[in-house]
Amino acid sequence: MLLNEVLPLLVQYWPLVLASVVTGWLLNNKFWKGLNKYPGPRLAGYTNWWRFWDVWGRHHQWTIIKLHREHGDVVRLGPNVLSFADPRAIKIIYGLNKGMTKSNFYPVQNAVSKGQRLQSLFSTTDEEYHAKYRRCVNSAFAMSSLVNYEPLVSSTMGVFLDKTQELYASTGKTCSFSQWLQYFAFDVIGDLTWSKRLGFVEENRDVDGIIAFLQHFLSYAGPIGQMPTLDIFLEKNPIRLFAQRIGLSNTVFPATLFAQTRSNERAGEIQKIKTYGLPEDQPNPRGVDLLSKFAQAAFDHPEFMDDTRILTSCNSMVLAGSETTAISLSSVFYFLLKHPHVYAKLMKELDDAVENGIVEARADKTVSWAESQKLPYLDAVIQESFRMHPAPGLLLERIVPPQGMDILGHFIPGGTIVGCNAWVLHRRPEIFGADVDAFKPERWIEARPEKLKEMKATMFQFGAGARTCIGKNVSLLEVYKLIPSFLRRFEIELEYPDAEWKTHNAWFVRQGDFNTRFRPREVSV
Numbered sequence: 001m002l003l004n005e006v007l008p009l010l011v012q013y014w015p016l017v018l019a020s021v022v023t024g025w026l027l028n029n030k031f032w033k034g035l036n037k038y039p040g041p042r043l044a045g046y047t048n049w050w051r052f053w054d055v056w057g058r059h060h061q062w063t064i065i066k067l068h069r070e071h072g073d074v075v076r077l078g079p080n081v082l083s084f085a086d087p088r089a090i091k092i093i094y095g096l097n098k099g100m101t102k103s104n105f106y107p108v109q110n111a112v113s114k115g116q117r118l119q120s121l122f123s124t125t126d127e128e129y130h131a132k133y134r135r136c137v138n139s140a141f142a143m144s145s146l147v148n149y150e151p152l153v154s155s156t157m158g159v160f161l162d163k164t165q166e167l168y169a170s171t172g173k174t175c176s177f178s179q180w181l182q183y184f185a186f187d188v189i190g191d192l193t194w195s196k197r198l199g200f201v202e203e204n205r206d207v208d209g210i211i212a213f214l215q216h217f218l219s220y221a222g223p224i225g226q227m228p229t230l231d232i233f234l235e236k237n238p239i240r241l242f243a244q245r246i247g248l249s250n251t252v253f254p255a256t257l258f259a260q261t262r263s264n265e266r267a268g269e270i271q272k273i274k275t276y277g278l279p280e281d282q283p284n285p286r287g288v289d290l291l292s293k294f295a296q297a298a299f300d301h302p303e304f305m306d307d308t309r310i311l312t313s314c315n316s317m318v319l320a321g322s323e324t325t326a327i328s329l330s331s332v333f334y335f336l337l338k339h340p341h342v343y344a345k346l347m348k349e350l351d352d353a354v355e356n357g358i359v360e361a362r363a364d365k366t367v368s369w370a371e372s373q374k375l376p377y378l379d380a381v382i383q384e385s386f387r388m389h390p391a392p393g394l395l396l397e398r399i400v401p402p403q404g405m406d407i408l409g410h411f412i413p414g415g416t417i418v419g420c421n422a423w424v425l426h427r428r429p430e431i432f433g434a435d436v437d438a439f440k441p442e443r444w445i446e447a448r449p450e451k452l453k454e455m456k457a458t459m460f461q462f463g464a465g466a467r468t469c470i471g472k473n474v475s476l477l478e479v480y481k482l483i484p485s486f487l488r489r490f491e492i493e494l495e496y497p498d499a500e501w502k503t504h505n506a507w508f509v510r511q512g513d514f515n516t517r518f519r520p521r522e523v524s525v
Contacts, residue, residue, distance in 0.1 A: 001068055005401040007270065009213070014210055016084055020093060020335070023475065025497055026046045026047065026394075027177065029045065029046050029079035030045045030046050030079070032079060032080065033077070033080070033413040033415075033416065034413070035076055035080070035082065035413075035416070036076075038073075038074050038075065038076040038082060039072070039076065040067065040071065040075045040076035040077060041054075041067070041077060041480070044076055044077050044078055044081075045079060045188070046079065047078075047079065048078045048079065048081075048227050049227070050077075050078070050079050051081070051226045052223050052226045052227050053223075055222050055223040055225075055226050055318075055505070056222075056223040056505065057502050058503075058505045059503070060394060060504055061393040061421070061423040061503075061504050061509060062084040062423075063162075064077075064395075064421050064424055064511075064517065065423055065424055065427060067083075068083070068085040068424050072085075073085045073086045073408070074410060076078065076240065077395070078226070078417070080110050080221050080364055080415070080416055080417055081397075081416075081417045081418075082145045082393070082416060082417070082418045082494055083395055083418075083419060083420070083421060083424070084121065084236070084325045084408070084411065084418060084419070084420050084421075085420070085421075085424045086408055086427065087425055087431060087457070087458040088408055088463050089407055089408055089420060090420060090425070090457070090458070090460065090462075092405075092407050092408065093418055093419060093420065094396070094398065094420075094463065094464040094465035094466075094467070095161060095405065095464075096465060096466055098401075098405070099210060099401035099405070100398040100399065100400065100401065101125055101127055101396060101399050101401075102125045102159060102191060102397065102398050102399070102467070103125070103228075103396065103397035103398065103417050104125070104225075104228035104439065104474030105225035105226070105394075105397045106123045106124070106125060106229050106233075106397075107119075107123055107124075107222045107223075107228065108123060108221050108224050108225045108231045108235075108236075109122065109217075109225070109319070110123045110236070110397060111193065111256045111258075111312070111315050111319065112235075112236070112241065113256045113311065114244055114245060115241040115242060115243070115244030115246075116245070116308075117236070117241075118256065118308065118315060119312070119314075120312050120313075120315070120316045120319075121134060121137070121316065121321060122316060122469075123500070124390065125330075130467070131286065131396060131466075132304050133304070133309065134466075134470065135183075135301075136297040136300070136301045136304060136309075136468070137293070137294060137305075137470070138307045139292055139293070139471075140293035140294065140297070140369065140442060140475060141470045141471060141474065142473070143473050145196045145266070145293075145473070146369060146473060146477050147517055148195065148288050148305060149192055149474060149477060150368070150477065151189055151477055152188075152191040152192050152195065152289065153191070153192070153477055153481055154366065154481070155185050155191055155411075156187045156188045156191045156197055156201070156364070157184075157188075157196075157366065157482055157485060157491075158364060159187070159197065159201055159202065159479060160171060160183075160184045160187070160403050160482075161364065161366070161485065161486065161489055162202050162462075163201050163202065163204070163484075164180075164489075164490065164518060165489075165490075165520065166450055167204060168517070168518045169490055169518040169519055169520050170213055170520075172517065173517075174495050174515050175517065175518065176514070176515055176518070177180075177270055177330065177333060177512045177515065177516045178326065178330045178498075178501075178510065178511045179211075179516045181326045181329045181330055181333075182211060182322055182323070182326035183200035183201050183204070183206075183211075183319070184200075184326075184329075184482070185196060185322040185323075185325040185326040185329070185463075186200045186201075186202060186210070186211065186322045186326075187200045187201045187208075187320065188322075189321040190262070190324050191264070191289070191292055191309065192289060192290055192317070192321075192474065193259075193289060193290045193314055193317045193321075194265075194266065194289060194291055194314075195289040195291075196262065196265075198262070201368045208258055210258050210318065211322075212322060213317065214290070214318075214322075214383050215341075215506065215510070218318075218323065218506040218507050218508060219504075220235070220473055221506075221507040222505065222506045222507035223506055225394070225507070230331075235475050236410050247517060249413035254485075256315050258309070258318055259314040259315040259316075259317070259318050262308070262312060262314070263291060263311065263314055264340060266291065267294075270291065270292070270295045270310075273295035273296055273298075273299060274295050274298045274302075275299070276298050276299070277299040277300075277408060278292060278295075278296050278299075279298060280382055281428070290312075290313070290314070290317065291298035291314060294309075294310045294313045294314065295310065297310075298310060317471070319470065320469075321471055321474070321475075323391070323508050323510065324391040324392075324469075324475060324508055325475045325478050325479065326510075326512055327389070327391040327412065327508055327509065327511065328385070328386065328391060328475065328479055329478070329479060329482060329483070330514060331385040331386070331387040331388065331389040331511075332381060332479070332483055333378070333483075333486075333516075334389075334501060334511065334514055335381075335384070335385050335389075335439045335489075336381065336492075337494050337497075337516070338439070338494075339439055339491070342381060342439070344442055345377060346377055346378060346381055347487060349375055349376075349377045350367075350375070350484055350487060350488055353374070354488075355374060355450070357511055358371065358374050359371045359374075359375075359484075360377075363489040363491045364489075365485060365521075366481070366485040366488075367481060367484040367485045367488065368481070369477055369480060369481055371484075372480040372481060372483075372484055373483065376445060377441065377445065378480070378483065378484055378492075379442075379444070380441035380442065380445050381441045381442035381480060381483075382483065383441070383444050383459070383478065384439060384440065384441040384443065385439075386459060386461045387424070387426045387432065387459065389509065389511075390422035390423060390426060390441055390460065390509075391461055391508045392422055392463075392507065392508060393419065393421075393422075393423060393505040393507065394507055395419040395420070395421050396419045396420060396421070396422075396460075396463055397417050397418075397419045397420075398415045398417070398419055399415060399416070399417055400412050400413065400414050400415060400417075400418055401414055401417065402414035404416075404419060420460060422461050423459040423504075425458055425459075425460045426458070426459065426460065426461075429456065430454055433457075434453060444454075462475075487521075488521065489521055490519065490521055491516040491518065491519045491520075491521045492517075492518055493516065493519075494515070495515040495516060495519055499513065500513075501513050501514045
């Protein structure tokens with residue numbers, strides 16, 4: 001028998017056999033599909049371990065900017081991964097009806113309940129499932145719904161401003177501003193989702209350790225998402241999931257338990273909405289929260305929107321609804337403090353707006369959403385902060401359809417992972433000017449209409465296409481209300497003006513060592 005002859009040779013020469021197999025695997029990776037013609041880090045063509053370790057280093061956004069500046073518009077990040085830097089690629093890769101699907105990077109971020117993965121709008125790779133799901137909840141996140149949510153945001157914002165006065169402005173204590181802003185963002189999510197603040201601001205603490213869990217989870221998901229198979233051996237281990245399904249393990253995904261506990265407090269009310277729909281003759285002055293909207297979606301679409309998907313929707317608000325908004329808020333305040341002339345210019349716009357009646361002179365110095373939309377320099381500052389420090393710091397991966405496709409003159413074989421990185425797109429000199437590494441809000445004021453349109457089309461902090469972040473409008477509502485309201489009420493200064501903050505790219509690029517002090521702002525308007 002041939003096997004009897006070959007097996008002893010394999011055993012005798014196993015080191016040589018193993019070396020040959022590994023060499024063959026590496027060479028296949030390098031030259032597979034002809035992607036070896038694209039430049040990139042030397043090791044990246046052979047193995048995904050290169051991008052795993054680079055993302056694990058927590059500064060991948062700077063790596064990829066450097067790579068594109070060295071190698072051009074297409075860079076190979078893995079044996080089967082290409083990064084595109086040309087903004088024109090956005091419409092091709094993320095446009096409607098292009099046949100692209102999300103890669104296995106995203107299911108790594110599935111929550112788990114009772115041994116079952118919870119497919120969210122964000123994490124699902126099934127485009128048909130996504131389309132059905134989005135149709136059910138789309139109205140809850142539409143721009144027209146902002147009028148319902150503003151009272152909820154205003155409620156939490158008022159408490160946040162008062163607690164800032166009590167804890168910091170009146171005491172002179174140093175504030176870890178990024179953390180404090182995340183407490184605000186989490187309490188807004190509580191108010192928006194369950195009409196109940198969760199206690200982060202009032203108690204000045206991480207309730208149930210959920211923020212610590214979230215940061216740990218994202219720090220896991222970022223690098224593991226570069227090699228998703230690892231997740232099968234770790235967090236989504238089939239044996240562990242099976243044990244949960246049959247009751248041998250009671251482990252519950254902390255974010256899921258967090259969302260479930262809050263939702264259970266209103267189980268009776270939600271069951272009525274699922275059965276009869278939202279009452280149209282009982283207006284709610286505080287606004288209709290998202291849990292009620294998700295229950296209404298179950299009433300409208302009972303064949304799809306079940307209890308599991310209501311829970312998944314609430315869970316998504318916990319996982320994604322606070323981190324990105326807190327990052328954006330921190331960015332605006334940080335860049336203002338690092339550029340005093342910008343800070344002064346914005347304060348003049350705010351004071352003039354109050355004096356001219358554009359912004360109402362309220363006793364609590366808050367600014368409404370509608371008023372914030374009439375402040376062009378505020379908008380420029382926020383847009384420039386989004387440009388300089390977008391929340392997502394990794395490639396937004398998509399898989400090329402089986403037949404392959406042309407991307408800006410490059411025929412990319414089917415099955416290849418392609419994508420764009422917001423940090424790279426936001427620093428394109430032909431779009432934003434030669435000074436792309438400088439914080440300059442004026443670029444948004446001085447741009448001609450056609451250039452401004454091009455700049456806005458290149459902004460990628462919320463993604464693009466059908467999979468654009470569904471919570472975009474809610475996040476913008478928080479940012480545009482809190483920034484001017486906080487600035488009108490408090491003067492802010494860095495604890496150490498010459499120090500730089502530290503960033504941590506855990507998929508979302510959060511900030512640390514952003515320490516500030518506040519003083520009540522005394523103005524006549």
